[in-house]
Structure formats: structure tokens, C-alpha cells
Amino acid sequence: xxxxxxxxxxxxxxxxxxxxxxxxxxxxxxxxxxxxxxxxxxxxxxxxxxxxxxxxxxxxxxxxxxxxxxxxxxxxxxxxxxxxxxxxxxxxxxxxxxxxxxxxxxxxxxxxxxxxxxxxxxxxxxxxxxxxxxxxxxxxxxxxxxxxxxxxxxxxxxxxxxxxxxxxxxxxxxxxxxxxxxxxxxxxxxxxxxxxxxxxxxxxxxxxxxx
Numbered sequence: 180x181x182x183x184x185x186x187x188x189x190x191x192x193x194x195x196x197x198x199x200x201x202x203x204x205x206x207x208x209x210x211x212x213x214x215x216x217x218x219x220x221x222x223x224x225x226x227x228x229x230x231x232x233x234x235x236x237x238x239x240x241x242x243x244x245x246x247x248x249x250x251x252x253x254x255x256x257x258x259x260x261x262x263x264x265x266x267x268x269x270x271x272x273x274x275x276x277x278x279x280x281x282x283x284x285x286x287x288x289x290x291x292x293x294x295x296x297x298x299x300x301x302x303x304x305x306x307x308x309x310x311x312x313x314x315x316x317x318x319x320x321x322x323x324x325x326x327x328x329x330x331x332x333x334x335x336x337x338x339x340x341x342x343x344x345x346x347x348x349x350x351x352x353x354x355x356x357x358x359x360x361x362x363x364x365x366x367x368x369x370x371x372x373x374x375x376x377x378x379x380x381x382x383x384x385x386x387x388x389x390x
Contacts, residue, residue, distance in 0.1 A: 181209050196252070200261045203248050207268050210241045214275070242272055263293035267303055274310070283310055301330055305339065312342060321346040337366035337375040345382075 188194060188202040214235075221234035232239075249265045252258050258265075266289035273281040286307050293300040308323035324343035327333065344359035360379060367376045 181205055181212075185209070196255050196257050196261070199248075199252055199255070200258075200265070203245065203252055203265065203268070206241065206245045206248060207272070210238065210245060210272065213241050214238045239276070242276060245269070245272060259292065263289045263291075263299050263303070265289075266292065267299060267306070270306065274306075279310070279314065283307075286310060301327055301333065305333075305335075308339070308342065312346065315349075317346040317349040321350070334371065334373050337363045337372050337379075339363075340366060341375055341379055341382075 185202060185205045188198055188205070191198065194202070217235045217238045221231060224234070246269060249269050253262055253265055266285045270282045270285035270289060273279075273285065286303060289303045290300075290307065293303055304323050304326045308320050308327065311317075311320035311323065321343060324339055324346065327339055328336070328343060330336065333339070340359050340363035344356045344363060347353070347356035347359060360383065363375060364379050364383075366372045367374050367379060
């Protein structure tokens with residue numbers, strides 16, 4: 180179905196921006212399928228002695244196509260409403276391919292064009308919090324976590340409190356860290372949120388000792 184829709188949109192001679200954006204989305208969806216196939220081949224042949232990169236040639240090729248389509252779309256005069264979504268999609272592609280520098284650049288561009296109090300704005304802030312956390316930039320990470328902890332509609336809020344707690348611990352503020360981990364536990368006990376209790380209990384002893 181993805182290929183059929185892609186073919187139909189590609190054959191349009193004068194496609195409006197919204198259809199060009201849809202084509203971009205379809206390529207991103209197809210990338211997930213290609214990556215899954217490449218990953219399965221890699222797992223099955225992990226002991227073959229071949230380099231890992233040789234199994235992901237199709238994935239990397241599709242990434243280049245999507246990046247080109249994204250940049251072409253961004254340069255359209257009437258593409259402003261799509262820019263935050265395009266940059267965010269590109270950031271996630273480079274996150275998955277471990278290109279951290281490019282991921283960060285695209286995330287900040289996505290943030291620049293996103294509107295506050297929207298779902299995409301929250302997703303971008305979450306991604307930036309995790310981006311800086313993975314780079315061990317805990318102060319920057321915490322700044323972004325503090326922007327999303329108020330969003331009680333996010334089903335992953337327990338995880339965000341948990342990660343923010345670790346940021347505080349890494350910044351040598353154990354009392355604040357322990358307070359956040361308790362909040363994470365409280366949210367995990369509520370049916371509207373993703374249960375993160377196992378990870379919390381695994382680290383609760385460490386938080387208690389440090390505080």
C-alpha cells in the first residue's frame with residue numbers, strides 16, 4: 180500500500196505542498212520497514228564476519244533520499260507549517276543511525292518552527308532532553324525535562340520524572356533527585372500512565388543511599 184501511494188504521488192506533475200509532505204511521510208514509513216529487514220539480515224548473519232554497515236546499505240540509501248526530499252520541501256515558500264515535522268523526522272532518522280551531531284542540529288531546527296502547547300512541540304522537547312542525556316549533558320537535559328514535566332497528558336511522564344531524577348543525581352543534587360524519583364513512582368501507579376516501576380525500583384536503593 181505504501182508503494183502504491185508513493186507511486187501515485189510521484190507521478191503527479193504539479194503536486195501541492197501537502198501532497199509533497201505526504202510523500203515525505205511515506206518514504207519515512209518505508210524506511211522503518213527497510214531498516215527492520217536489514218536488521219533481521221544482520222542478526223541472522225552476525226557471525227558471518229561481514230561488517231555491520233554492509234547489511235544496512237538499503238537503509239542508508241533510503242535515508243539519503245528522505246534527507247533530500249526533506250530539504251527540498253523545507254525550501255518551498257509555503258512549507259512553514261510542515262517544517263517542525265520535517266526537521267523532527269530527520270532528527271529521528273539520524274538518531275537511529277547514530278549521527279548524534281546531525282540529530283541535535285535538526286532537533287533545534289524543529290524546535291524553532293514548532294508552536295508551543297502542541298504535541299509536536301512536546302515530542303521535540305522530549306527528544307532534546309534525551310539527546311542531551313545520552314551525551315551526558317545533564318544540565319541541558321534537565322532544562323528540557325523541566326519543560327515537559329508539567330504535561331500530565333503524556334503517558335510517558337513517569338519515565339521523564341525518572342530521567343530528570345537521574346539528571347539531578349548526576350548534578351550532585353540527591354534530595355531533588357529523590358523527590359523526582361518518588362514522583363515517577365507515583366505516576367507509575369496510575370492507570371493513565373506507562374508503568375515504569377521495575378526500572379524505578381531497580382535504582383531506588385541507589386537514590387536512597389545518595390540522598
